[in-house]
Amino acid sequence: MTDLLEIRNVWKRFPMGGLLSRAHIDAVQDASFSLTADKPEIFTIIGESGSGKTTLARMILGLEQPSEGEILFKGQSVSRNMNREKRLEFMSQVQPVFQNPFEAFNPLKRIDRYLASTARQFLKTSDRAKIDAAMDDALQKVGLSLKEIAGRYPHELSGGQLQRCAIARALIPNPPLLIADEPVSMVDASLRMAIVNLLRSLRDDFGVSVIYITHDLATAYYISDRLIIMQKGRIVEMGDARVVLSDPEHPYSRLLKASVLSSEDAGQGKLATNPDMVAEANRLATMPSSRLQERPDGRLVRTYEGA
């Protein structure tokens, strides 16, 4: 099997506290996983705020350089220092979808003009018919059409429609991989499932793999094939999404699941989280020596020396 993406022992260390300080934060610690080119999948990264999800995504997009380790896309090293031509070629294969569709579009620019400039850039053509065909093709994949959005400005669409347009923009170069960082969190709750189902259809109908970054276990359970759970920069559990989310093994994974369930029960006066579970997860996060161990069901779970 050929790898589409390979993350090899990647670390990202950010300096903290000014130029003269030696303090640093390990935003991502020794992350490794790969996506195969032969079978498109939705690979989810879950973790609470500050666990390193966005930093990992930015490294995959070549926007940040790993401090250690390597990221390979189709066998080629991804680097922040690619020249213009290489970057354009790379971007045509790995496209981001961001959280806030209203920030992704210039409010003063018609959406079709924005999509057209993306098509011109990646297709390297100024042929109007080819540009329109590429835009319409991408819009059809997200359930819209060029006719529907032609001449419209961002404020004339709902958040859900605009997020579809943002995904259509990302699809224009026909990338095999999308990196979707919290793509539904700014979208109205009633429209969220439509976007989530759209990601699934991109995988099933168009062979696009998606790295789906989220806090939300429910949508992760619904669409993911595999997932990793991150705690303070470390992957603590990785495996088949349904196996891990149905029966999480790592204390932090259990805590995440319990927190979600208990928020549903909050109206009945139950505790939002169990303090013992929080204390145990926090204790493990500070243990220096640990490794991912394979379980008989194929998942990887972090274990700690002397825990």
Ligand SMILES: Nc1ncnc2c1ncn2[C@@H]1O[C@H](COP(=O)(O)OP(=O)(O)OP(=O)(O)O)[C@@H](O)[C@H]1O
């Ligand atoms: N450029 C930076 N300089 C210093 N620290 C950073 C930088 N970028 C991220 N960090 C730190 O790295 C850690 C991981 O941040 P990151 O944004 O990757 O987390 P996240 O899981 O995506 O969180 P969220 O869900 O809130 O987006 C945080 O402690 C953050 O403060």
